[in-house]
Amino acid sequence: MQKISGFVAIIGTPNAGKSTLLNSILGQNISIVTSKPQTTRNKIFGIFTRDNMQIVFVDTPGILDPKYRLQDFMKKEIDSSFDESDIIVLVVDTYKYNPEELKTTYEKYKAEFSTHKMFCVLNKIDLLKKEEVLEIIGSISSQFKFDEIIPVSAIKKFNIDDLINTIAKYLPNNEFYFEADTVTSQPEKFFVAEIVRQNVLKQYKDEIPFSVYIDVEEFKEREVGKDFIRASIIVERDSQKAIIIGSGGTKIKALGESSRREIESFLGRKTYVELFVKVRKDWKNDEDFLKKNFNKQGAPVI
Template sequence: MTENTGFRSGFAALVGRPNVGKSTLLNALLGEKVSIVSSHAQTTRNKITGVWNGDNAQVVFLDTPGMHKPQSKLGEAIRQSTIDALEEVDLIVFLCAIDDPVGAGDRYILSLLENRKVPVILVLSKIDLIPKEQLLLKIAQYSRLYDFADIVPISAKTGDNLDELMNTIKKYLPEGPKYFPDDMVTDQPERNIAQEVVREKLLIRTRDEVPHAIGVYSEEFREEEDGRIYIRCTIYVERPTQKGIIIGKNGSLLKAAKKDATRELKKILGAPVDLDLWVKVSKDWKNKDYILRELGYKEHK
């Protein structure tokens, strides 16, 4: 078979259950942080576009939110965001954590992938956690559920098989143009990156106390005359008790999150950052259309 030497490019959606490591994998593949990571399920709420550039190929990744049955307008917007992503891509990468049992969530996602006209690659992550015999059993189990174009076991933590994954992805891409310049890693607006970084730092510190109740919106984002960047974010929570948790004793939690977010944003934006954080209680904000619009979600009737 003659190797095709033409330039290959296309869009690949990362899909999977909440908290299987899609954002971790995307960051590992790109070598830079474009998607926030925490131990909380459903950390990613918007589609994050990450651009991978290699010899004779460019892959544009959409890191979709973890799929689950929606319990609010926010949940429905998140679900629809993933459905929309599947209509835009040349390839689907279905990520499953090797240490999770195959469940209803996996079957639900696979049902959404049925009759798609693009290849679906199964990626089994965290292979560093189990012996090879168990891995082979897992591969056989998933193979009975769906006719995958390819199956690639990987570990984002150790880097095992990441090169093989990229080679597999490139193999299924069509010949096409370079969509983004070589030095571009993401198409996310800087103000969106700012609010995602702030939300990550809060999620890390609140753990299970405020599971999905945090929404962050960048009210202001401007460059001052001295080159500093001023960012003001509103942090939405649903109850006064959650506001207390976010602020912490004598403001300690909010100050710590602000310090970490400021440090990371300075690195990402390449300039000193003045970060101003405000916490606002808005009961049932996940079902309020105007807040969802602020956070960048489309309304779905």
């Protein structure tokens, strides 16, 4: 049978539900999700294969106007996802639907519209009444030129199949890019770092989660006994180091335990996790640090 395959970039404002959508399509949690905006920092490949079709989804960080160097790197992740993509899926949060914001995004990526198929995916429709969804669809189709507008709920898995089937209509004849049973191209080490970061995002408040970089310094798989993982939590200031550790080390202990549980469930193996905290002054604006570390844990490669 003739194979069809292609790349689909998932873009949208922070918190729109891009990573939730990817996980929902794959039926596996490969991209971390939290209620905080700017959860995703890197491009993440999620590979969906069914019968003669393979779709390589590229999850991206939320669209932003960079305010520090880390955000420049994050923005490059979005921009570079276009080059490899056949289709761009713009995810819109219908619960917080804001026509002005959509217009700004639409204008920002206008150039991409002429070179790519452009889908508007209206997410979080589980939080709206049917009439409200229809009203938003009407307003978007009268103002913007999308190739497709598809309402979904990533969390409730409404219309996900419809989205897949619509993408399939646009895919070129192509051999598969990955083996049919591959779900992602990132190495395990990347997910280990992301799981620890997700736990930081959930367990700490204010600016702490955004000031943290996770460096998996050692990851030893063992035939016998537990795998060994040593990771540093890199923060920007001494005061943040104290917050991460917590009084008597209680906070970092809780972080280590919840991270280990999730890492074990992800890897399907028993694991020993050791966490340290290090300070690298203002690393989010440190060009040398970012160049060396931003994609260190495993950038997507084909």
